[in-house]
Amino acid sequence: MTTICPVCNGWQELSSVCSHCKKYVEDKGRIMDYYDDYSAYMPIDQMKMEDGYQDFQEHLCPHLVVCESCGNEEIAFVQE
Structure with a gap:
């Protein structure tokens, strides 16, 4: 079953603070999109099975x- 990220789909904003200075951080998108030139075009569920996270x-x-x-730079996990 495929689930949907509310931040990626614009239904909510990611609101998180930096673990070092406690100021708000800027969302740069899915971490998988930064792996290589073609990762942004791969199926999301396939990338999730290969990225090393749960x-x-x-x-x-x-x-x-x-x-x-x-x-x-940090990774913020959004509940789908």
């Missing part, structure tokens, strides 16, 4: 978030 089993969408203040 996101497929737990219905999570991993997003890259970047803190504009300190430059810290």
Whole structure:
């Protein structure tokens, strides 16, 4: 069964703070889109089975978030 990320589909915004400086981070999209030139075009569920996270089993969408203040990059998991 395929689940849908509410952030990727624009139904809600990702609101998270940096673990280092506690300022709000900017959502840069799904982490899988940054793996290589063609990963953004691969089936989402296939990428989830190969990315090393428990996101497929737990219905999570991993997003890259970047803190504009300190430059810290993190993964934020969104419940699908």
